[in-house]
Amino acid sequence: xxxxxxxxxxxxxxxxxxxxxxxxxxxxxxxxxxxxxxxxxxxxxxxxxxxxxxxxxxxxxxxxxxxxxxxxxxxxxxxxxxxxxxxxxxxxxxxxxxxxxxxxxxxxxxxxxxxxxxxxxxxxxxxxxxxxxxxxxxxxxxxxxxxxxxxxx
Numbered sequence: 001x002x003x004x005x006x007x008x009x010x011x012x013x014x015x016x017x018x019x020x021x022x023x024x025x026x027x028x029x030x031x032x033x034x035x036x037x038x039x040x041x042x043x044x045x046x047x048x049x050x051x052x053x054x055x056x057x058x059x060x061x062x063x064x065x066x067x068x069x070x071x072x073x074x075x076x077x078x079x080x081x082x083x084x085x086x087x088x089x090x091x092x093x094x095x096x097x098x099x100x101x102x103x104x105x106x107x108x109x110x111x112x113x114x115x116x117x118x119x120x121x122x123x124x125x126x127x128x129x130x131x132x133x134x135x136x137x138x139x140x141x142x143x144x145x146x147x148x149x150x151x152x153x
Contacts, residue, residue: 028105029136031101032133040133040140040142049092053084060076061134061142064076064079064142065143065145066079069147086117087117090117094110105135106132108129109128111127112127113126128148129145130147132145
């Protein structure tokens, strides 16, 4: 009677997966405001252009997932290491920015024009982006980024 063990396993998965997802979502607390998220995003841009690694350590969540427009994926540690070893943001110009707030999370979307040097190569990407900020106690932390290049006309 294989049906009963399979049914029990399926039941356990249906119960445990949502509980695990709820536990992960509970890592943020309190309500974030659009203003808090925008101020934090501006602080991140300033820290990146100034290579202020102490500020980046505070602003980036330990669980940061940063998906570059090249599809390279970084964690907090690897992204800060990448910036220490040759990725430098000279200019970050966001536009068409919109913020949506969902309890303790804020999702910022928009366009951005960047002037970047990486491994000695200058580039000026024009991107669509999504940034996610989480309220954690009195602070907000940058927890996710994904960007897509906008083709030149």
